[in-house]
Amino acid sequence: MKREARYRRKEGIAGREIAGESFLIPVCGTPVDMNDIFVMNPLGDFIWRRLDGERTLDAIVDEIIAEFDVASEQAGADASDFVEQLLRNSLVEALP
Amino acid sequence: MIPGCEQATGMDDDRFWRDLSRRVIDRRVPFTGSLALTHRCNLACAHCYAREEAAPSCELTGGQWRQAIDAVREAGCLYLLLTGGEPLLRSDFPGIYRYAKESGFLVTVFTNGTLANAGIIDLFRELPPYLVEISLYGASAAVHDRIAGVPGSFQKTRQAIEALLAQGTRVRLKSVLMTLNNDDLPAIEDLARSLGVKFRFDPEIFPTLSGDNGPVALRVPPGRAVDLEMADPARESEWREFLDQFRGSRDGDGLYNCGSGLNTFHVDPQGWVYPCLMVRNARFSLLTSSFREGWQQAFNDFRKVAVPDGLPCRGCDKKLLCGYCPGFFAMENGSESIPSAYMCRIGHLRFEKLYSSAHGG
Numbered sequence: 001m002k003r004e005a006r007y008r009r010k011e012g013i014a015g016r017e018i019a020g021e022s023f024l025i026p027v028c029g030t031p032v033d034m035n036d037i038f039v040m041n042p043l044g045d046f047i048w049r050r051l052d053g054e055r056t057l058d059a060i061v062d063e064i065i066a067e068f069d070v071a072s073e074q075a076g077a078d079a080s081d082f083v084e085q086l087l088r089n090s091l092v093e094a095l096p
Numbered sequence: 097m098i099p100g101c102e103q104a105t106g107m108d109d110d111r112f113w114r115d116l117s118r119r120v121i122d123r124r125v126p127f128t129g130s131l132a133l134t135h136r137c138n139l140a141c142a143h144c145y146a147r148e149e150a151a152p153s154c155e156l157t158g159g160q161w162r163q164a165i166d167a168v169r170e171a172g173c174l175y176l177l178l179t180g181g182e183p184l185l186r187s188d189f190p191g192i193y194r195y196a197k198e199s200g201f202l203v204t205v206f207t208n209g210t211l212a213n214a215g216i217i218d219l220f221r222e223l224p225p226y227l228v229e230i231s232l233y234g235a236s237a238a239v240h241d242r243i244a245g246v247p248g249s250f251q252k253t254r255q256a257i258e259a260l261l262a263q264g265t266r267v268r269l270k271s272v273l274m275t276l277n278n279d280d281l282p283a284i285e286d287l288a289r290s291l292g293v294k295f296r297f298d299p300e301i302f303p304t305l306s307g308d309n310g311p312v313a314l315r316v317p318p319g320r321a322v323d324l325e326m327a328d329p330a331r332e333s334e335w336r337e338f339l340d341q342f343r344g345s346r347d348g349d350g351l352y353n354c355g356s357g358l359n360t361f362h363v364d365p366q367g368w369v370y371p372c373l374m375v376r377n378a379r380f381s382l383l384t385s386s387f388r389e390g391w392q393q394a395f396n397d398f399r400k401v402a403v404p405d406g407l408p409c410r411g412c413d414k415k416l417l418c419g420y421c422p423g424f425f426a427m428e429n430g431s432e433s434i435p436s437a438y439m440c441r442i443g444h445l446r447f448e449k450l451y452s453s454a455h456g457g
């Protein structure tokens with residue numbers, strides 16, 4: 001995963017906050033049911049909101065370090081893992 | 097901290113959803129709601145409870161429905177039902193549906209299917225609903241159209257079902273059991289089976305929302321209704337599983353022991369918000385109050401009402417089987433504390449049936 005790369009939330013994914021949980025709900029595609037809903041923890045939610053196609057992953061890692069009490073290496077690894085999961089599930093796209 | 101983006105069911109799922117439901121109840125989140133976009137309908141079903149239609153001019157506009165959708169989204173609703181009347185009768189249905197989908201709801205649509213033209217079918221392909229539930233009252237045009245009151249409706253409904261299924265839309269069929277179709281019920285079930293869709297039917301027929309008892313005359317005798325229900329071994333075992341799962345759970349002291357006004361709501365075509373479709377004695381208007389304010393204030397009192405002393409339902413072991421609902425009691429008998437004799441009898445018969453077959457009787 002390239003840390004200088006930029007990623008953008010895909011269109012057609014609705015973010016919802018319900019009863020203290022953050023959900024990602026695909027709007028198009030296969031019929032949506034519980035199997036298609038994604039749940040994010042607070043760190044996931046923090047990263048998701050910043051995947052705007054403008055910030056690099058590195059910049060987001062810096063923000064994580066500033067916000068959460070976490071070492072730089074750990075923050076980088078967590079952010080990369082998370083973005084990889086998002087890519088695997090077609091929830092974000094990498095910008096060229 | 098492990099970053100999380102997991103499919104909900106990929107997590108420790110049962111536990112996740114159990115925790116979430118508990119939080120939804122503790123925090124009184126309006127998790128499930130229905131919007132009756134209109135009470136108008138292109139059919140004239142014999143049993144309809146919403147038959148005195150509001151004039152279109154009294155209905156919320158598309159823009160007002162969008163505001164309502166924003167408000168219930170903000171309050172935490174996930175499951176949203178678009179219903180009627182016949183919701184597809186509104187020419188702005190596609191826009192309202194699209195808005196709800198893009199806002200991140202799991203949207204179900206209740207429809208009679210007759211107005212599902214190519215545009216609607218395409219819309220449901222592009223933005224798949226959580227479920228489309230279609231009413232089917234007979235397995236033939238003769239039975240269905242007689243109940244629906246409009247010749248040709250069976251044909252159109254059937255075409256819609258097939259077109260939706262062909263493109264992979266999740267469809268479920270439902271029926272109301274009544275004197276006019278009870279002999280046809282096995283055939284309707286066969287039809288649903290041949291289409292590969294789930295089917296449910298209900299023997300409850302309500303007075304109309306304005307209090308006309310006419311439709312109630314269409315109820316089938318309780319024994320007949322329960323015989324038909326239990327004729328299907330799969331349905332009987334569903335009932336039994338349900339009973340096993342919830343039997344012995346605490347009844348609570350409140351008259352209402354369901355989610356009404358706790359995590360469900362219903363909005364009528366004019367923007368009145370009720371705790372659910374059945375409860376009519378507490379409400380607020382979206383035209384004069386925000387959803388959040390109304391939700392927090394208007395439904396508190398009715399949730400606090402205790403079970404009245406004389407109510408035979410207190411502690412009744414058939415309560416899970418009779419569709420216990422004080423709102424229904426009020427619609428039928430004008431009082432939340434006078435049970436529906438019909439549904440009470442059905443509850444007892446279901447209990448006898450399940451209990452006797454569980455004991456080889």
Ligand code: SF4
Pocket residue numbers: 408409410412413414415418419420435436439440441443444
């Ligand atoms: S309506 Fe009848 S079966 Fe249902 S809870 Fe009341 S007494 Fe029991």
